[in-house]
Amino acid sequence: MGDFVVTLLTGLSSAAALFLVASGLSIIFGVTRIVNFAHGSFYMLGAYIGVTTVQSIGGGAVGFWVAILLAAVLVGLIGVAMEVLLLRRIYRAPELFQLIATFGVILVIQDVTLWIWGSEDLVGPRAPGFTGAVTILGQRLPEYDLVLIAVSPLVLAGLWLLFNRTRWGTLVRAATLDRQMVSALGVNQRWLFTGVLFLGSALAGLGGAIQLPKGGADLLMDFNIIAAAFVVVVVGGMGSIGGAFLAAILIGLLQTFGIQIFPNSTLILMFLVMAVVLIFRPWGLLGRPEIPGHGVVEAPEAPLRPAGRSLRIGGALAMAFLLLLPVAHLIAPSLVGDFSLVLTIEILIFVLFAVALHFIMGPGGMVSFGHAAFFGGGAYGAALLVKFADAPMEIAFWAAPAGAALLAILFGWFCVRLTGVYFAMLTLAFAQIAWSIVFQWGEVTGGDDGILGTWPSDWASSRVAYYYLTVGFTVAGILAMRRILFAPFGYTLRAGRDSPLRAAAIGIDLKRHQWIAFTISGAFAGLAGALFVYSKGSVFPTSMEIARSFDALLMVLLGGVHSLTGPIVGATALTWLNDLFSELSYWRFLLGATIIALVLLLPDGLAGLGDSWAGRRLGLASPGSESGAGPGSGSGAGDREAPA
């Protein structure tokens, strides 16, 4: 009995930080419609800044709390800086573009934190007056847990008063429902956005600072909390603070009780709960369906065009480069080193992965936050076959995409019932379930140690041979996906993206098409995963983690979601930049800053730039022509695929 009560209380106390972060995330999303990926970073900053403010103010009975609040305010101001310097400049860009900007912020904050506070984990200061423990039914509970238990309801009450008893709160609630109408009534949205960013970020900062006596500060806090915070927001309902409160408690309890009952599957449990909630209540416990149409008027998307002349020439050049690179390597190894082949293989793998993601994101309008599930699914599928069945590469290579496709059939069946940000969140949840299984089921997957010894068959074991194999699979994969998009299936998919209601009215079973597209995309991501395993000779859970999913998303968005060249350019640029910077210390900062600069300078993505630049330069592109081809379009297939 005492056990139970103490576990219950521990669960409630662990809900505090979760609630603070999630409510901030929810408030920001409600008004700005931005899913702030950097929110976990604000939580981490709250912890680090809290350590510093407590040190400088002194952790006395009053000083400690002042320092905690000061840390929250400072993090709020950092949120404001992000809004004013970055987000405000790109509100007119497509919604997803703002995601990329927040990715950049994550990377920058990681390195800035490392630079200021160093790589050692910091021990949190203790709260004066709450350093002991109380005994409840014979069990001991830290006194500070009681403080944390009180925090959530207090903050909830404060937020309720703010939103229901002040003009600012009323405006924020109105803007959450229809922000364009609010501005037509004379309210400057900018101040609302800035205010909301302050409040949301400060809540995350408070969450980070207030958990210091329990958890301290470390550099992994950002990614560790963000997944859980997403779960809480989605389970509670995007934009609902009461929902976030309920869900935080639910997840907090689940984690503490889960550890006792299923010590090895706490992560799986959390995401499983999210998946179940979304299946039965697609908009979360207290959320509401999106009201479409009241956003900014956006120009209808230009149709995909078959490859223009400039693109076909570019594609042919790229193909020639790919085919000739090993020749150059054999002739002049000192100029074109082994490493350039390794890098190109890696680039090609991620190009295939990004094109697979783009396949559902661009033409399908389905944004997946968890596509690493299929990349990693393919990678692990191949590696497990090698480990347990001693399968040769030739078999593993077919099994990997098939396994990833099966996974996509399973996940897709649930996911395609949802749309928009809920779809995205559910894909993230499933990816995290897959990741947790791989990570926690050590006997089979090797856990953190991964699976080693996945080397290509003899004929493909030389660098050059594997290189050509990769080129072949990647180009064939891209052409196959392109072929599908220019077939009736692709048109149907796009029709469904642009107008689901009309598509349904003419008798299209959109969900089915989306499910099939999701599966195809998963299969090709799995193929990329298989290529990856055999190029590295090993696989680790990192091939499935959130960061990998985010990378793919970044590649597609950075390249430009509106054209087929986008993911190719994006994956190439990002993989290359990653490699370029990875030698340097503070490479994350450089990469993040580069991403932010790109977002600010090129709101259409890299491919948009390449198009207009090359077009103008060479005078080849017809005015207004959209790009739309893979690198192999120069091989003669392009002209026949013009839409009838």
Added chain:
Amino acid sequence: MTASAPPPVLEARDLHTYYGGAHILADLSFVLNDGEVVVLLGRNGAGKTTTMKSVMGLVRMRAGTVHLEGADITGEEPHVIARAGMGYVPEDRRIFGDLTVMENLEVGRQPPRPGAPAWTPERLFGMFPNLAEMRSRPAGRMSGGEQQMLTVARTLMGNPKVLLLDEPSEGLAPVIVDQMAATIQALKAEGLSILLSEQNLHFATAVSDRAYIVEKGRIRYEGTMDALAADAEVRNTYLTV
């Protein structure tokens, strides 16, 4: 209007608006004089709503100018235009369903403006008695007619000088339509200048001084309501009667 008349309160000149590649408004111009009620008439899809949204800054125009009381408001953001004295009542109402009636009014509240009637919730409840009885009811749980009243009242809380009313009679019961007509006349008597958009010629005739007929984003006809009433050919060509 004589040549020596004061400048119009609202003047739109040569508006061109596109949705993507589609040219929706072409060379569209109109004026609204002080204290007038002017109606934009036209069939579904003629471009009435787009005209109002362009004037309000809710869609970007590619060319054209808009002046409010002589001041150039072309290309300004919606909140700037609203604060300059333009009130916008959208055709799809767009009330904040989760907010109570009082809170909806609060969102619309702006400081009083010299030269424009000043509104308080109490004054508005006098004008819309139904609303007075449901001050703390969430607006999402009101009838369509009540919501239409609320959306007008909400905009009036901004103390506008000019009111853009997009199809206020659409989808309302006949009794409520009459009530709306009375409201428009009362607002005119308060000194507001009103630009109306309508398909209902009967309703428009009851409240308006002048009319513009819009078709395919162009002005096809301009005249007083009396002149339009006398011109059966124009009515039959451009309007569904």
